[in-house]
Amino acid sequence: MRGDSSVDAPSVPVRLSQRAEWTRKQAIGFLMQQAVENPQVISLAAGLVDRDTLPxxxxxxxxxxxxxxxxxxxxxxxxxxxxxxxxxxxxxxxxxxxxxxxxxxxxxxxxxxxxxxxxxxxxxxxxxxxxxxxxxxxxxxxxxxxxxxxxxxxxxxxxxxxxxxxxxxxxxxxxxxxxxxxxxxxxxxxxxxxxxxxxxxxxxxxxxxxxxxxxxxxxxxxxxxxxxxxxxxxxxxxxxxxxxxxxxxxxxxxxxxxxxxxxxxxxxxxxxxxxxxxxxxxxxxxxxxxxxxxxxxxxxxxxxxxxxxxxxxxxYAAHVEKVCASYRVKRDSMLAAADRYFGDIPGVRWVRPHGGLYVWMALPEHIETGFDSALFQQAAKTEEVMYVPGELCYAGSEEQRLKNRMRLSFGVQTPAGIDEGMKRLARAVRSVL
Ligand SMILES: Cc1ncc(COP(=O)(O)O)c(C=O)c1O
The missing domain is CATH 3.40.640.10 (Type I PLP-dependent aspartate aminotransferase-like (Major domain))
Structure with a gap:
């Protein structure tokens, strides 16, 4: 009975704290959800570390x-x-x-x-x-x-x-x-x-x-x-x-x-x-x-x-050496794939990092990369490859957020996966140029 009456009763709203309101809609949650819901997608977005070298x-x-x-x-x-x-x-x-x-x-x-x-x-x-x-x-x-x-x-x-x-x-x-x-x-x-x-x-x-x-x-x-x-x-x-x-x-x-x-x-x-x-x-x-x-x-x-x-x-030290050796190969695979597939697209530039897990890529000014952009949709839905939209990484006003950047992670994928992911992403970029 108690269950029945509570179904009909108007629900009393939840009043969250100011802190909870400030904390809403974190992009990390959306990205994780996308990865879980679309396991077939090649993720160049995830900042996870390389599975094969875990100790x-x-x-x-x-x-x-x-x-x-x-x-x-x-x-x-x-x-x-x-x-x-x-x-x-x-x-x-x-x-x-x-x-x-x-x-x-x-x-x-x-x-x-x-x-x-x-x-x-x-x-x-x-x-x-x-x-x-x-x-x-x-x-x-x-x-x-x-x-x-x-x-x-x-x-x-x-x-x-x-x-x-x-x-x-x-x-x-x-x-x-x-x-x-x-x-x-x-x-x-x-x-x-x-x-x-x-x-x-x-x-x-x-x-x-x-x-x-x-x-x-x-x-x-x-x-x-x-x-x-x-x-x-x-x-x-x-x-x-x-x-x-x-x-x-x-x-x-x-x-x-x-x-x-x-x-x-x-x-x-x-x-x-x-x-x-x-x-x-x-x-x-x-x-x-x-x-x-x-x-x-x-x-x-x-x-x-x-x-x-x-x-x-x-x-510890020997393990770190092993991890770095593996990531070095992956970083090189991503940079080689960037040269191969993006090298002849005018206005595309990227940073060649000496460490870490990411390659930061700039597209021509008018190509937006956000979740709602044509590029993100084309990449995620058609080409099945995911990246982190660069605009998430900027503080400040709308005008201060560069809309044409992508964060590409080489941490999770194998060198072959990185190559395939970059190939698909370049195809997506060409399709919206
Ligand atoms: C720049 C930076 N700082 C801090 C962290 C937090 O990492 P953890 O809490 O796993 O130490 C991360 C994780 O990706 C990061 O990229």
Whole structure:
């Protein structure tokens, strides 16, 4: 009976929170849904990592090791701490020193300044939550990581796009924007500068060495009433296939009070483990841990112990080498296919990335690539190939979003799949020219 009456009764509306409203309609959801509903489509859109190089052997060895002993097994199956396993944070001090080309002594990083999170995405989100009130500002590259744009929108913050060129975000443009904001009395709303330093998602571009130092300098100079932090997202740092290895932006922050460094094991090892980590300026550590306490009071302890063991067993570096060798071949396949199928289409250009997972392609000005465009429909429905529309990766007004760009991922497909996908995509582009 109760069931019947509730069918007839007018349904009482759900009133979502303001935050939930701000978080609606994330493009990532639509893309994932398309991929699931159309498994026959060749996806050059998915940012997933290569299935064939996932570290089954390494993970199996580490799990066997941590469960070998009853007592130790119980320890790793217990809750951990909010900040994350000390054993892994200790290993990460050495790992980061290695990436910076320094000895751990030279670097002198205190593991207590590190936090382990559920992927680096959780760290990005926590930072937004503790720093940004609705209306606050984060300066971002144009283009930038579109999921982070959603994270900013989700806390009601404003993302302001800064022009980029082949060396990443232009520091003269960043400085000019900050000066403009200062004159307009808006500087007090600026809290963050977000930079994906290596092989940016989506552009594949890395920030040049000079600009890394300049970013820290600019953040400090404009930190007047309050600190402006640089959030360095180095998610793709270890996926380097050629070109120079560069010290991070964080390495230029000698006082350790301006740069938040966010990294992850998702790309270099396994996204299924969902282990990300950050080095946090002292004053932010407690607020971030407090916030994380509200969410989960600690990410999966077991997974952190798996990674610590992989490091201890000396298997991490060899795995990263294997992953990079595989992606290098895939990147080369995509670039060769771009030359082969797009080379003679006038007005088509693309970035040749030295690492990461993406090739960023520009089409002639009048060819739009969005979900509703003729090209997207032709590609997805007729040619059965999918890409990420570039306009999703821009903050700002309609006019500031370039409509003729595509993000093409070489992570998931085999070299043959990449070739076929690029062939189909070129056909789709020719059909709408
Ligand atoms: C630039 C960038 N940052 C952060 C992330 C988040 O990755 P995860 O949460 O798996 O560490 C991604 C994932 O694709 C990314 O592309």
């Amino acid at each position: 089954v052997e390494e993970a199996r060895g580490a799990v066997a090791e941590i469960l070998r002993d009853e007592e130790q097994g119980r320890d790793v199956l217990q809750y951990g701490t909010t900040q994350g396993a000390e054993r892994l944070r200790g290993a990460l001090v050495d790992h980061l020193a290695n990436l910076e080309g320094k000895s751990p002594q030279e670097m002198g990083l205190d593991p207590n300044r590190m936090i382990l999170t559920n992927g680096s995405q959780q760290l990005l989100s926590l930072i937004c939550q503790v720093l940004l009130d609705p209306g606050d500002i984060c300066l971002v590259a144009a283009p930038t990581y579109f999921v982070f744009l959603g994270t900013l929108a989700g806390v009601g913050a404003q993302a302001i796009p800064i022009e980029t060129d082949e060396d990443g975000m232009r520091m003269d443009a960043l400085e000019a924007e900050l000066k403009r904001m200062e004159s307009a009395g808006e500087l007090d709303r600026v809290k963050l500068i977000y930079l994906v330093s290596d092989f940016e998602n989506p552009s594949g571009i890395s920030l040049s060495a000079e600009r890394r130092a300049a970013a820290v300098d600019i953040a400090r100079r404009f930190s007047k009433e309050h600190r402006i932090f640089v959030l360095e997202d180095a998610a793709y740092r270890e996926l380097r296939y050629d070109g120079p290895e560069m010290p991070s932006i964080w390495s230029h922050d000698e006082a350790g009070d301006t740069v938040i460094l966010a990294q992850t094991f998702s790309k270099s090892f396994s996204p299924g483990l969902r282990v990300g980590y950050g080095v946090i300026p002292a004053e932010l550590l407690e607020p971030i841990c407090d916030r994380k306490g509200n969410e989960d009071f600690g990410s999966a302890h077991f997974n952190q112990q798996i990674l610590a063991t992989v490091f201890e067993q000396g298997r």
